[in-house]
Amino acid sequence: MTSAPPDTSELSAQLSEHMNGYLYTACLYTVTKAGVADHLGDGPRTAAELAERTGLNGPHLHRVLRYLATREVFREDDRARFALTPMAELLRTDAPGSLHDPFLMLGEDLYWKPLARMYDTVRQGRTAFDDIFGAGFFAHLQTVPETASVFNAGAAGFSRLWNQHVASSYAFPDGAKVIDVGGGTGSLLREILTTHPHITGTLYDQQSVLDEHQLDTPATTGRWSVQAGDFFENVPAGADHYILKSVLHDWSDTDCLRILKSVREAVHDTSTLLVVDPVIPPGNQPHASKTIDAMMMVIHDGKERTQAEFEDVLGRGGFTVTRILPTPSLMSIVECVPA
Ligand SMILES: C[S@@+](CC[C@H](N)C(=O)[O-])C[C@H]1O[C@@H](n2cnc3c(N)ncnc32)[C@H](O)[C@@H]1O
Incomplete structure:
Protein backbone atom coordinates (compact mmCIF):
# COMPACT_ATOMS: atom_id res chain seq x y z
CA MET A 1 0.00 0.00 0.00
CA THR A 2 1.48 3.39 -0.93
CA SER A 3 1.15 6.22 1.55
CA ALA A 4 -0.71 9.40 0.58
CA PRO A 5 1.53 12.20 -0.72
CA PRO A 6 2.08 14.97 1.84
CA ASP A 7 -0.41 17.81 1.71
CA THR A 8 1.55 20.77 0.37
CA SER A 9 -1.41 23.05 -0.28
CA GLU A 10 -0.59 25.48 2.54
CA LEU A 11 3.08 25.65 1.62
CA SER A 12 2.19 26.07 -2.01
CA ALA A 13 -0.15 28.97 -1.18
CA GLN A 14 2.60 30.57 0.93
CA LEU A 15 5.22 30.17 -1.74
CA SER A 16 2.89 31.54 -4.41
CA GLU A 17 2.36 34.63 -2.27
CA HIS A 18 6.16 35.08 -2.21
CA MET A 19 6.30 34.65 -5.98
CA ASN A 20 3.71 37.40 -6.34
CA GLY A 21 5.84 39.77 -4.25
CA TYR A 22 6.19 42.13 -7.19
CA LEU A 23 2.43 42.60 -7.24
CA TYR A 24 2.63 43.89 -3.67
CA THR A 25 5.41 46.32 -4.68
CA ALA A 26 3.37 47.55 -7.63
CA CYS A 27 0.26 48.11 -5.49
CA LEU A 28 2.22 49.99 -2.81
CA TYR A 29 3.83 52.16 -5.47
CA THR A 30 0.49 52.92 -7.12
CA VAL A 31 -1.18 54.14 -3.93
CA THR A 32 1.96 56.06 -2.90
CA LYS A 33 2.22 57.83 -6.25
CA ALA A 34 -1.48 58.72 -6.13
CA GLY A 35 -1.17 60.09 -2.58
CA VAL A 36 -3.99 57.85 -1.31
CA ALA A 37 -2.77 57.92 2.31
CA ASP A 38 -2.78 61.73 2.40
CA HIS A 39 -6.38 61.68 1.14
CA LEU A 40 -7.36 59.41 4.03
CA GLY A 41 -5.81 61.71 6.64
CA ASP A 42 -9.17 63.09 7.78
CA GLY A 43 -11.07 59.78 7.79
CA PRO A 44 -12.12 56.76 5.72
CA ARG A 45 -13.31 57.07 2.12
CA THR A 46 -14.61 54.73 -0.55
CA ALA A 47 -12.51 53.90 -3.59
CA ALA A 48 -14.90 56.04 -5.68
CA GLU A 49 -14.28 59.06 -3.42
CA LEU A 50 -10.55 58.45 -3.54
CA ALA A 51 -10.68 58.06 -7.32
CA GLU A 52 -12.25 61.51 -7.63
CA ARG A 53 -9.42 63.03 -5.63
CA THR A 54 -6.56 61.10 -7.24
CA GLY A 55 -7.65 60.81 -10.86
CA LEU A 56 -7.50 56.98 -10.69
CA ASN A 57 -10.20 54.57 -11.85
CA GLY A 58 -12.51 53.80 -8.90
CA PRO A 59 -13.25 50.08 -9.43
CA HIS A 60 -9.58 49.37 -10.19
CA LEU A 61 -8.44 51.32 -7.16
CA HIS A 62 -10.91 49.35 -5.05
CA ARG A 63 -9.24 46.10 -6.08
CA VAL A 64 -5.78 47.43 -5.27
CA LEU A 65 -6.91 48.65 -1.84
CA ARG A 66 -8.73 45.37 -1.12
CA TYR A 67 -5.51 43.49 -1.87
CA LEU A 68 -3.44 45.81 0.32
CA ALA A 69 -5.98 45.43 3.14
CA THR A 70 -5.00 41.72 3.22
CA ARG A 71 -1.50 42.91 4.19
CA GLU A 72 -2.59 45.32 6.93
CA VAL A 73 -2.04 48.33 4.70
CA PHE A 74 -5.47 50.07 4.80
CA ARG A 75 -8.60 48.53 6.32
CA GLU A 76 -11.98 48.22 4.56
CA ASP A 77 -15.12 48.69 6.69
CA ASP A 78 -18.62 47.31 6.07
CA ARG A 79 -19.53 50.43 4.05
CA ALA A 80 -16.69 49.77 1.58
CA ARG A 81 -14.71 52.69 3.00
CA PHE A 82 -10.94 52.37 3.37
CA ALA A 83 -9.13 53.71 6.43
CA LEU A 84 -5.48 54.16 7.31
CA THR A 85 -3.82 51.48 9.42
CA PRO A 86 -0.65 52.22 11.42
CA MET A 87 1.33 50.88 8.45
CA ALA A 88 -0.56 52.99 5.92
CA GLU A 89 0.11 56.09 8.07
CA LEU A 90 3.76 55.75 6.99
CA LEU A 91 2.72 56.40 3.37
CA ARG A 92 1.56 59.91 4.30
CA THR A 93 3.93 62.65 3.19
CA ASP A 94 3.88 64.35 6.60
CA ALA A 95 4.13 61.26 8.86
CA PRO A 96 7.13 61.00 11.19
CA GLY A 97 9.25 58.29 9.56
CA SER A 98 7.36 58.68 6.27
CA LEU A 99 8.23 56.14 3.57
CA HIS A 100 6.49 58.18 0.88
CA ASP A 101 9.66 59.42 -0.86
CA PRO A 102 11.60 56.13 -0.52
CA PHE A 103 8.66 54.21 -2.04
CA LEU A 104 8.42 56.61 -4.97
CA MET A 105 12.12 55.95 -5.53
CA LEU A 106 11.79 52.15 -5.29
CA GLY A 107 8.95 52.20 -7.85
CA GLU A 108 11.17 53.81 -10.51
CA ASP A 109 12.26 51.75 -13.51
CA LEU A 110 15.81 52.18 -12.14
C1 LIG B 1 23.05 56.08 -1.93
S1 LIG B 1 23.40 57.77 -2.06
C2 LIG B 1 23.77 58.15 -0.36
C3 LIG B 1 23.59 59.59 -0.06
C4 LIG B 1 23.79 59.94 1.42
N1 LIG B 1 25.13 59.63 1.88
C5 LIG B 1 22.75 59.25 2.28
O1 LIG B 1 23.12 58.37 3.06
O2 LIG B 1 21.57 59.58 2.12
C6 LIG B 1 25.01 57.81 -2.82
C7 LIG B 1 25.53 59.20 -3.10
O3 LIG B 1 26.78 59.08 -3.78
C8 LIG B 1 26.86 60.14 -4.72
N2 LIG B 1 27.84 59.83 -5.76
C9 LIG B 1 27.76 58.84 -6.67
N3 LIG B 1 28.83 58.87 -7.47
C10 LIG B 1 29.60 59.93 -7.04
C11 LIG B 1 30.87 60.45 -7.46
N4 LIG B 1 31.55 59.90 -8.48
N5 LIG B 1 31.39 61.50 -6.77
C12 LIG B 1 30.70 62.06 -5.73
N6 LIG B 1 29.49 61.59 -5.27
C13 LIG B 1 28.96 60.53 -5.94
C14 LIG B 1 25.45 60.21 -5.26
O4 LIG B 1 25.21 61.45 -5.91
C15 LIG B 1 24.61 60.01 -4.01
O5 LIG B 1 24.28 61.22 -3.40
Whole structure:
Protein backbone atom coordinates (compact mmCIF):
# COMPACT_ATOMS: atom_id res chain seq x y z
CA MET A 1 0.00 0.00 0.00
CA THR A 2 1.48 3.39 -0.93
CA SER A 3 1.15 6.22 1.55
CA ALA A 4 -0.71 9.40 0.58
CA PRO A 5 1.53 12.20 -0.72
CA PRO A 6 2.08 14.97 1.84
CA ASP A 7 -0.41 17.81 1.71
CA THR A 8 1.55 20.77 0.37
CA SER A 9 -1.41 23.05 -0.28
CA GLU A 10 -0.59 25.48 2.54
CA LEU A 11 3.08 25.65 1.62
CA SER A 12 2.19 26.07 -2.01
CA ALA A 13 -0.15 28.97 -1.18
CA GLN A 14 2.60 30.57 0.93
CA LEU A 15 5.22 30.17 -1.74
CA SER A 16 2.89 31.54 -4.41
CA GLU A 17 2.36 34.63 -2.27
CA HIS A 18 6.16 35.08 -2.21
CA MET A 19 6.30 34.65 -5.98
CA ASN A 20 3.71 37.40 -6.34
CA GLY A 21 5.84 39.77 -4.25
CA TYR A 22 6.19 42.13 -7.19
CA LEU A 23 2.43 42.60 -7.24
CA TYR A 24 2.63 43.89 -3.67
CA THR A 25 5.41 46.32 -4.68
CA ALA A 26 3.37 47.55 -7.63
CA CYS A 27 0.26 48.11 -5.49
CA LEU A 28 2.22 49.99 -2.81
CA TYR A 29 3.83 52.16 -5.47
CA THR A 30 0.49 52.92 -7.12
CA VAL A 31 -1.18 54.14 -3.93
CA THR A 32 1.96 56.06 -2.90
CA LYS A 33 2.22 57.83 -6.25
CA ALA A 34 -1.48 58.72 -6.13
CA GLY A 35 -1.17 60.09 -2.58
CA VAL A 36 -3.99 57.85 -1.31
CA ALA A 37 -2.77 57.92 2.31
CA ASP A 38 -2.78 61.73 2.40
CA HIS A 39 -6.38 61.68 1.14
CA LEU A 40 -7.36 59.41 4.03
CA GLY A 41 -5.81 61.71 6.64
CA ASP A 42 -9.17 63.09 7.78
CA GLY A 43 -11.07 59.78 7.79
CA PRO A 44 -12.12 56.76 5.72
CA ARG A 45 -13.31 57.07 2.12
CA THR A 46 -14.61 54.73 -0.55
CA ALA A 47 -12.51 53.90 -3.59
CA ALA A 48 -14.90 56.04 -5.68
CA GLU A 49 -14.28 59.06 -3.42
CA LEU A 50 -10.55 58.45 -3.54
CA ALA A 51 -10.68 58.06 -7.32
CA GLU A 52 -12.25 61.51 -7.63
CA ARG A 53 -9.42 63.03 -5.63
CA THR A 54 -6.56 61.10 -7.24
CA GLY A 55 -7.65 60.81 -10.86
CA LEU A 56 -7.50 56.98 -10.69
CA ASN A 57 -10.20 54.57 -11.85
CA GLY A 58 -12.51 53.80 -8.90
CA PRO A 59 -13.25 50.08 -9.43
CA HIS A 60 -9.58 49.37 -10.19
CA LEU A 61 -8.44 51.32 -7.16
CA HIS A 62 -10.91 49.35 -5.05
CA ARG A 63 -9.24 46.10 -6.08
CA VAL A 64 -5.78 47.43 -5.27
CA LEU A 65 -6.91 48.65 -1.84
CA ARG A 66 -8.73 45.37 -1.12
CA TYR A 67 -5.51 43.49 -1.87
CA LEU A 68 -3.44 45.81 0.32
CA ALA A 69 -5.98 45.43 3.14
CA THR A 70 -5.00 41.72 3.22
CA ARG A 71 -1.50 42.91 4.19
CA GLU A 72 -2.59 45.32 6.93
CA VAL A 73 -2.04 48.33 4.70
CA PHE A 74 -5.47 50.07 4.80
CA ARG A 75 -8.60 48.53 6.32
CA GLU A 76 -11.98 48.22 4.56
CA ASP A 77 -15.12 48.69 6.69
CA ASP A 78 -18.62 47.31 6.07
CA ARG A 79 -19.53 50.43 4.05
CA ALA A 80 -16.69 49.77 1.58
CA ARG A 81 -14.71 52.69 3.00
CA PHE A 82 -10.94 52.37 3.37
CA ALA A 83 -9.13 53.71 6.43
CA LEU A 84 -5.48 54.16 7.31
CA THR A 85 -3.82 51.48 9.42
CA PRO A 86 -0.65 52.22 11.42
CA MET A 87 1.33 50.88 8.45
CA ALA A 88 -0.56 52.99 5.92
CA GLU A 89 0.11 56.09 8.07
CA LEU A 90 3.76 55.75 6.99
CA LEU A 91 2.72 56.40 3.37
CA ARG A 92 1.56 59.91 4.30
CA THR A 93 3.93 62.65 3.19
CA ASP A 94 3.88 64.35 6.60
CA ALA A 95 4.13 61.26 8.86
CA PRO A 96 7.13 61.00 11.19
CA GLY A 97 9.25 58.29 9.56
CA SER A 98 7.36 58.68 6.27
CA LEU A 99 8.23 56.14 3.57
CA HIS A 100 6.49 58.18 0.88
CA ASP A 101 9.66 59.42 -0.86
CA PRO A 102 11.60 56.13 -0.52
CA PHE A 103 8.66 54.21 -2.04
CA LEU A 104 8.42 56.61 -4.97
CA MET A 105 12.12 55.95 -5.53
CA LEU A 106 11.79 52.15 -5.29
CA GLY A 107 8.95 52.20 -7.85
CA GLU A 108 11.17 53.81 -10.51
CA ASP A 109 12.26 51.75 -13.51
CA LEU A 110 15.81 52.18 -12.14
CA TYR A 111 14.85 49.40 -9.75
CA TRP A 112 12.26 47.21 -11.39
CA LYS A 113 13.89 46.87 -14.81
CA PRO A 114 17.15 45.45 -13.40
CA LEU A 115 15.15 43.32 -10.97
CA ALA A 116 13.37 41.77 -13.95
CA ARG A 117 16.86 40.81 -15.17
CA MET A 118 18.10 39.37 -11.90
CA TYR A 119 18.64 35.96 -13.47
CA ASP A 120 21.11 37.56 -15.92
CA THR A 121 22.84 39.40 -13.06
CA VAL A 122 23.35 36.20 -11.09
CA ARG A 123 24.46 34.29 -14.19
CA GLN A 124 26.90 37.00 -15.32
CA GLY A 125 28.11 37.95 -11.85
CA ARG A 126 27.47 41.61 -12.66
CA THR A 127 24.49 43.92 -12.75
CA ALA A 128 22.38 44.11 -15.92
CA PHE A 129 21.73 47.82 -15.17
CA ASP A 130 24.35 49.05 -17.66
CA ASP A 131 23.00 46.76 -20.42
CA ILE A 132 19.50 48.17 -19.89
CA PHE A 133 20.26 51.87 -19.44
CA GLY A 134 23.57 52.18 -21.31
CA ALA A 135 25.46 53.49 -18.27
CA GLY A 136 25.94 52.75 -14.58
CA PHE A 137 23.33 53.87 -12.04
CA PHE A 138 24.81 57.24 -11.06
CA ALA A 139 26.03 58.09 -14.57
CA HIS A 140 22.52 57.32 -15.88
CA LEU A 141 20.95 59.53 -13.18
CA GLN A 142 22.93 62.49 -14.54
CA THR A 143 20.98 62.15 -17.80
CA VAL A 144 17.48 62.01 -16.23
CA PRO A 145 17.14 64.99 -13.87
CA GLU A 146 13.53 64.32 -12.85
CA THR A 147 14.30 60.73 -11.89
CA ALA A 148 17.46 61.94 -10.15
CA SER A 149 15.33 64.24 -7.96
CA VAL A 150 13.07 61.31 -7.07
CA PHE A 151 16.18 59.30 -6.16
CA ASN A 152 17.71 62.14 -4.09
CA ALA A 153 14.47 62.58 -2.15
CA GLY A 154 14.10 58.81 -1.66
CA ALA A 155 17.68 58.39 -0.41
CA ALA A 156 17.18 61.34 1.97
CA GLY A 157 13.88 59.81 3.15
CA PHE A 158 15.56 56.52 4.06
CA SER A 159 18.41 58.46 5.65
CA ARG A 160 16.01 60.39 7.88
CA LEU A 161 15.03 57.07 9.52
CA TRP A 162 18.60 56.66 10.77
CA ASN A 163 20.21 60.13 10.89
CA GLN A 164 19.36 61.02 14.48
CA HIS A 165 20.66 57.66 15.72
CA VAL A 166 23.88 58.02 13.75
CA ALA A 167 24.42 61.66 14.75
CA SER A 168 23.98 60.98 18.47
CA SER A 169 26.03 57.76 18.48
CA TYR A 170 29.37 59.44 17.74
CA ALA A 171 31.14 61.94 19.99
CA PHE A 172 32.40 64.56 17.53
CA PRO A 173 34.72 66.82 19.56
CA ASP A 174 34.06 70.57 19.63
CA GLY A 175 35.80 72.40 16.79
CA ALA A 176 35.95 69.29 14.56
CA LYS A 177 35.69 69.61 10.78
CA VAL A 178 33.57 66.94 9.11
CA ILE A 179 33.24 66.13 5.41
CA ASP A 180 30.32 63.96 4.30
CA VAL A 181 31.59 62.31 1.12
CA GLY A 182 28.77 61.38 -1.26
CA GLY A 183 26.51 62.97 1.35
CA GLY A 184 23.57 63.39 -1.03
CA THR A 185 21.35 66.36 -0.25
CA GLY A 186 22.82 66.61 3.25
CA SER A 187 20.20 65.23 5.57
CA LEU A 188 22.77 63.37 7.72
CA LEU A 189 25.23 66.28 7.82
CA ARG A 190 22.41 68.64 8.82
CA GLU A 191 21.48 66.30 11.68
CA ILE A 192 25.11 65.96 12.80
CA LEU A 193 25.58 69.77 12.80
CA THR A 194 22.32 70.20 14.71
CA THR A 195 23.23 67.56 17.32
CA HIS A 196 26.82 68.86 17.70
CA PRO A 197 26.57 72.67 17.68
CA HIS A 198 30.34 73.32 17.86
CA ILE A 199 31.51 71.56 14.73
CA THR A 200 31.56 72.53 11.04
CA GLY A 201 30.81 70.41 8.02
CA THR A 202 31.19 70.19 4.25
CA LEU A 203 28.86 68.28 1.97
CA TYR A 204 30.76 66.70 -0.93
CA ASP A 205 28.78 65.28 -3.85
CA GLN A 206 28.04 65.87 -7.51
CA GLN A 207 26.91 69.42 -8.39
CA SER A 208 23.44 68.33 -9.55
CA VAL A 209 22.82 66.71 -6.14
CA LEU A 210 24.21 69.68 -4.20
CA ASP A 211 21.76 71.90 -6.09
CA GLU A 212 19.01 70.22 -4.00
CA HIS A 213 20.81 70.39 -0.63
CA GLN A 214 18.90 70.93 2.61
CA LEU A 215 21.72 72.15 4.87
CA ASP A 216 20.57 75.70 5.49
CA THR A 217 18.58 75.77 8.73
CA PRO A 218 18.64 78.21 11.68
CA ALA A 219 20.52 75.58 13.75
CA THR A 220 23.29 75.15 11.15
CA THR A 221 23.83 78.75 9.99
CA GLY A 222 27.46 79.61 9.30
CA ARG A 223 28.72 76.07 9.93
CA TRP A 224 28.17 74.33 6.61
CA SER A 225 29.58 74.48 3.10
CA VAL A 226 29.20 72.45 -0.06
CA GLN A 227 31.83 71.29 -2.51
CA ALA A 228 31.19 69.56 -5.81
CA GLY A 229 33.45 66.83 -7.14
CA ASP A 230 33.97 63.23 -8.14
CA PHE A 231 35.03 60.95 -5.30
CA PHE A 232 36.78 58.67 -7.77
CA GLU A 233 39.10 61.60 -8.60
CA ASN A 234 39.59 63.33 -5.25
CA VAL A 235 38.10 64.31 -1.92
CA PRO A 236 38.74 67.64 -0.13
CA ALA A 237 41.76 67.47 2.20
CA GLY A 238 42.20 68.45 5.82
CA ALA A 239 39.05 67.36 7.68
CA ASP A 240 39.11 65.64 11.07
CA HIS A 241 36.31 63.24 10.21
CA TYR A 242 35.36 61.82 6.82
CA ILE A 243 31.96 60.18 6.52
CA LEU A 244 30.92 57.65 3.88
CA LYS A 245 27.27 56.82 4.55
CA SER A 246 25.42 54.47 2.23
CA VAL A 247 28.22 55.02 -0.27
CA LEU A 248 30.50 51.96 -0.08
CA HIS A 249 27.42 49.73 -0.32
CA ASP A 250 26.77 51.12 -3.82
CA TRP A 251 30.07 49.79 -5.16
CA SER A 252 32.09 46.61 -5.73
CA ASP A 253 35.32 46.16 -3.73
CA THR A 254 37.29 47.34 -6.77
CA ASP A 255 35.37 50.61 -6.97
CA CYS A 256 35.40 51.04 -3.17
CA LEU A 257 39.20 50.87 -3.32
CA ARG A 258 39.17 53.77 -5.81
CA ILE A 259 36.99 55.84 -3.45
CA LEU A 260 39.11 54.88 -0.43
CA LYS A 261 42.26 55.92 -2.33
CA SER A 262 40.81 59.43 -2.71
CA VAL A 263 39.90 59.56 0.98
CA ARG A 264 43.30 58.15 2.00
CA GLU A 265 45.03 60.91 0.04
CA ALA A 266 42.84 63.56 1.73
CA VAL A 267 43.16 62.52 5.39
CA HIS A 268 45.78 63.76 7.82
CA ASP A 269 47.45 61.50 10.42
CA THR A 270 44.80 62.04 13.09
CA SER A 271 41.71 62.02 10.85
CA THR A 272 39.11 59.32 11.25
CA LEU A 273 37.00 57.77 8.55
CA LEU A 274 33.46 56.85 9.60
CA VAL A 275 31.81 54.34 7.29
CA VAL A 276 28.09 54.26 8.02
CA ASP A 277 26.36 51.18 6.64
CA PRO A 278 24.63 48.10 8.06
CA VAL A 279 26.93 45.25 9.10
CA ILE A 280 25.51 41.90 8.00
CA PRO A 281 25.10 39.61 11.02
CA PRO A 282 25.80 35.88 10.78
CA GLY A 283 22.96 33.35 10.73
CA ASN A 284 19.65 32.88 8.97
CA GLN A 285 17.65 35.52 10.83
CA PRO A 286 15.91 38.17 8.75
CA HIS A 287 17.91 41.40 8.72
CA ALA A 288 17.30 44.40 6.48
CA SER A 289 21.00 44.38 5.50
CA LYS A 290 20.42 41.10 3.63
CA THR A 291 17.49 42.58 1.72
CA ILE A 292 19.39 45.73 0.81
CA ASP A 293 22.41 43.63 -0.12
CA ALA A 294 20.47 41.70 -2.77
CA MET A 295 19.09 44.99 -4.13
CA MET A 296 22.59 46.53 -4.27
CA MET A 297 23.81 43.50 -6.22
CA VAL A 298 21.09 43.91 -8.84
CA ILE A 299 21.22 47.69 -9.20
CA HIS A 300 24.85 48.67 -8.73
CA ASP A 301 27.22 45.71 -8.39
CA GLY A 302 27.28 47.00 -4.80
CA LYS A 303 26.99 45.00 -1.61
CA GLU A 304 26.35 45.16 2.11
CA ARG A 305 29.27 43.75 4.08
CA THR A 306 30.02 41.58 7.08
CA GLN A 307 32.50 42.82 9.69
CA ALA A 308 35.24 40.69 8.08
CA GLU A 309 34.42 42.11 4.63
CA PHE A 310 34.62 45.69 5.97
CA GLU A 311 37.96 44.97 7.64
CA ASP A 312 39.26 43.45 4.43
CA VAL A 313 38.25 46.19 1.98
CA LEU A 314 39.13 49.02 4.36
CA GLY A 315 42.48 47.38 5.13
CA ARG A 316 43.27 47.09 1.41
CA GLY A 317 42.23 50.75 1.10
CA GLY A 318 44.81 51.89 3.67
CA PHE A 319 42.64 52.08 6.80
CA THR A 320 42.55 50.14 10.08
CA VAL A 321 39.16 49.53 11.68
CA THR A 322 39.39 50.75 15.30
CA ARG A 323 35.86 49.91 16.43
CA ILE A 324 32.36 49.25 15.16
CA LEU A 325 29.69 51.26 16.94
CA PRO A 326 26.20 49.86 16.61
CA THR A 327 23.48 52.54 16.64
CA PRO A 328 19.86 52.03 17.75
CA SER A 329 19.03 51.66 14.04
CA LEU A 330 19.99 49.51 11.09
CA MET A 331 23.19 51.51 10.66
CA SER A 332 26.53 50.86 12.33
CA ILE A 333 29.47 53.25 12.39
CA VAL A 334 32.68 51.56 11.29
CA GLU A 335 35.40 53.83 12.66
CA CYS A 336 38.79 53.68 10.95
CA VAL A 337 42.12 55.47 11.06
CA PRO A 338 44.77 55.69 8.36
CA ALA A 339 46.97 52.56 8.53
C1 LIG B 1 23.05 56.08 -1.93
S1 LIG B 1 23.40 57.77 -2.06
C2 LIG B 1 23.77 58.15 -0.36
C3 LIG B 1 23.59 59.59 -0.06
C4 LIG B 1 23.79 59.94 1.42
N1 LIG B 1 25.13 59.63 1.88
C5 LIG B 1 22.75 59.25 2.28
O1 LIG B 1 23.12 58.37 3.06
O2 LIG B 1 21.57 59.58 2.12
C6 LIG B 1 25.01 57.81 -2.82
C7 LIG B 1 25.53 59.20 -3.10
O3 LIG B 1 26.78 59.08 -3.78
C8 LIG B 1 26.86 60.14 -4.72
N2 LIG B 1 27.84 59.83 -5.76
C9 LIG B 1 27.76 58.84 -6.67
N3 LIG B 1 28.83 58.87 -7.47
C10 LIG B 1 29.60 59.93 -7.04
C11 LIG B 1 30.87 60.45 -7.46
N4 LIG B 1 31.55 59.90 -8.48
N5 LIG B 1 31.39 61.50 -6.77
C12 LIG B 1 30.70 62.06 -5.73
N6 LIG B 1 29.49 61.59 -5.27
C13 LIG B 1 28.96 60.53 -5.94
C14 LIG B 1 25.45 60.21 -5.26
O4 LIG B 1 25.21 61.45 -5.91
C15 LIG B 1 24.61 60.01 -4.01
O5 LIG B 1 24.28 61.22 -3.40
